[in-house]
Amino acid sequence: MADSPESESSDVVPHWDELDSKRIADCRIFDVFSKRFRHPEHGTEGDFYVIETRDWVNVVPITEDYRMVLVNQFRFGVKRTSWEIPGGVMENGEEPINAGLRELKEETGYTTGKACLLGSVRPNPAIQSNICHIVLAEQARLTDGLDWDEHEEIVTKAFPIETVYEMVKQGAIFHSLALNALLLFYPHWEKIKARGR
């Protein structure tokens, strides 16, 4: 096999066939399914649990003076507060960029017309079906009021971008999907630095 990335995206192990899927828990923002799969060649079968949820979107908001807007909130999974980039659950039929700009505005009051898709990742291919899209929002400005969901309580702060990457090194940003966004944004940050802003 060649070393080109294109060839690596082709399948090198067989796809199992899904035989059956039963919802075993409805958890409002996600559902848990028990699914039975069969190996196409061996014929062996197995039951696997899968968490299904809507797709998510995260936004890297960069201000006109090259700061990154982060949010801090209490996270019920880890029972700690967490510095992250803004984001949330996409609505039905929503495009990633629109969803990202909506979440940015609702959570922080920042808006912009300049946005693009940085990439899309899978939060956990083993047990989770959905996609998380990552949107870059440039020239973001604080123009609007906030529109938080029930129980949301968010502190917003615009950090120098070098401080954000320092926070990654220090473990002060630990949300896997926020870190994905910072990986995808890194080449842009290198270009910004190279042209002296």
Place this chain on the structure above:
Amino acid sequence: MADSPESESSDVVPHWDELDSKRIADCRIFDVFSKRFRHPEHGTEGDFYVIETRDWVNVVPITEDYRMVLVNQFRFGVKRTSWEIPGGVMENGEEPINAGLRELKEETGYTTGKACLLGSVRPNPAIQSNICHIVLAEQARLTDGLDWDEHEEIVTKAFPIETVYEMVKQGAIFHSLALNALLLFYPHWEKIKARGR
């Protein structure tokens, strides 16, 4: 507030108090809980679903000739095959580095005595309690046979490191936690490149 990362790790929003926790689904590799929390100041209460599981470990395996060992397997969450770094669930009482080297050996047959912890992330602070540790394993060599779990079927391949980062750009590596490892490994890769290997 100062811009130093240290000050950012302190709490800027209040911690909710956990009042109650009920297991609503046992899914073998994870459990789902319904938890009731109360805001310490407002007194408002809410129910939140949390996925609890053991901590996980992922390994960045670098060979003596500076290739990265990736694995490809069918992933039941996304129903696709996925290029990732080796990893898995930590055993009771296991240290991250030992767990990483164990998973590396079981999944790929590669072993090494040179390993360190690159960092630790939270797969999803909002709905998931656990930690994913990321281990760097250097000078890894193919010395052992494989020891796969039930239903595991893994293709192993050692890629030039530049190809791995090209695969990230192309979307051929899309597992959030593998991407976290590639972010944390990046400064090491820059050092390797700078000294001409």
